[in-house]
Amino acid sequence: MSLADQLKSAxxxxxxxxxxxxxxxALLAASDNPVYRASIEELAAAGQWAELNDRFFQALKFGTGGLRGRTVARIVTKAERGAAAEDQRPEHPCVGTNAMNYYNVGRATRGLVAYxxxxxxxxxxxxxxxIVFAHDTRHFSAEFAQxxxxxxxDHGADVYLFDGCRATPEMSFAVRQLxxxxxxxxxxSHNPSHDNGYKVNFNDGAGIVEPHATGIIKEVNAITDENYTPLPESERGKLTTLGDDMDQQYLARVETMMLQPQLLDKPEAKKLKIVFTALHGxxxxxxPVL
Structure with a gap:
């Protein structure tokens, strides 16, 4: 029985x-990525209809906070697992219109640039x-950012990309600084480890508000095809990598926010013991530098 017949029967x-x-x-028509079809075929053959419903009952909604959803599937297919071991992160993110994957972050980025x-x-x-792009330490964050x-x-935007993981406030600072x-x-943010998200700030460094939110959402929803033709090379944007120099600018700005910096000069300050955990963030x- 063909995949189409299996799906129709179900x-x-x-x-x-x-x-x-x-x-x-819609996803199969929008992309020729073999991982998509292989994952759907595997789940259909195994009768995992609940899993397919979780992945496809809706298109991941782009809201005022951007995107947020599962990027490591509850049931990881062999195609998604790829060459990774069972105790490692899958080689490919969760396949589905209701998941955080290359299909959805690609649509979001193309819609954002268009707006x-x-x-x-x-x-x-x-x-x-x-546009400034930054990422945290979650599964696929670095790959999504790249x-x-x-x-x-490819769509004509100049890009500033951090050379490694950074905290959200530094991304916001870089937007204003640059x-x-x-x-x-x-x-x-605080979601479970199997999730990831796509958070958008506008030119003031703050989260998107109206009318930008509605405008971006409209552009994102208009994109259904994963494939695209890049602009001619002369019209494409350039890449600038952000690293230590931006870190130092950010730290210098943070220092100006101290309410009573003179307290650090007191002898007692050197005796303070501070416990810190990044909680995998x-x-x-x-x-540690601060």
Whole structure:
């Protein structure tokens, strides 16, 4: 029985939701990524309809906070596992329209760049759009950030990409310091470890608000195909890597926020003992320096 027949039979019997069937077909039509089809075929053959419904009952919604969803599946397929061992992170993120994966972060980035271009044109601004990309230590965060950076450049945006994991406040600072149009943080904040997210800040370094939120969401929802044709090389954006220099600028700014810096000069200050844990987060990059 073909995959199409399996899916139709499951939908007819009520095991597969109509929305799930529609979204599965939409994803397969939108991409030629072999991992997508192989994962769906494996789950269908095993009768894992609940898992397929979890992955496909809706398209992951881009809201005012960006995206957030599962990036390591509850049931990891062989195609997703790839060459990774059972106790390692899968080689590929969770396949599904309701998951945090390359398909959805790609749509989000293309929609964001499209909105920024419209915003700049309406404001009479010349030059290319510019975006800061940063990521935390979650599964696939670094890969998502790199993929998003490439997509943004392919669509004509200049990109500032941190050379490693950073905390969200430093991304926000970099947006204001570099006067970029937006910043993106690949993180899921306090969510469970199997989740990830795509958080967008606008040119003020703060989370997106109206009318930007609705405008970005509209552009993202209009994109259904994973494949795209990059702009001619002369029209693409350039990449700038952010590292220690931006860290030092950020730390210098943090120091100006101290309410009573003179207290650090007192003898008692040198006797203070401070316990810190990054809780698997990015605070371990700069907090020891502070």
């Amino acid at each position: 939908a007819d019997s009520g095991q597969l939701l109509p929305a799930s069937l529609e979204n599965i077909n 920024i271009k419209t915003y700049r044109a309406n404001a009479g601004l010349g030059g290319k759009p510019s 993929r998003c950076a490439q997509i943004a450049m 006067r970029t149009d937006a910043g993106v943080m690949l993180t899921a 990015t605070g371990g990059v700069l907090v």
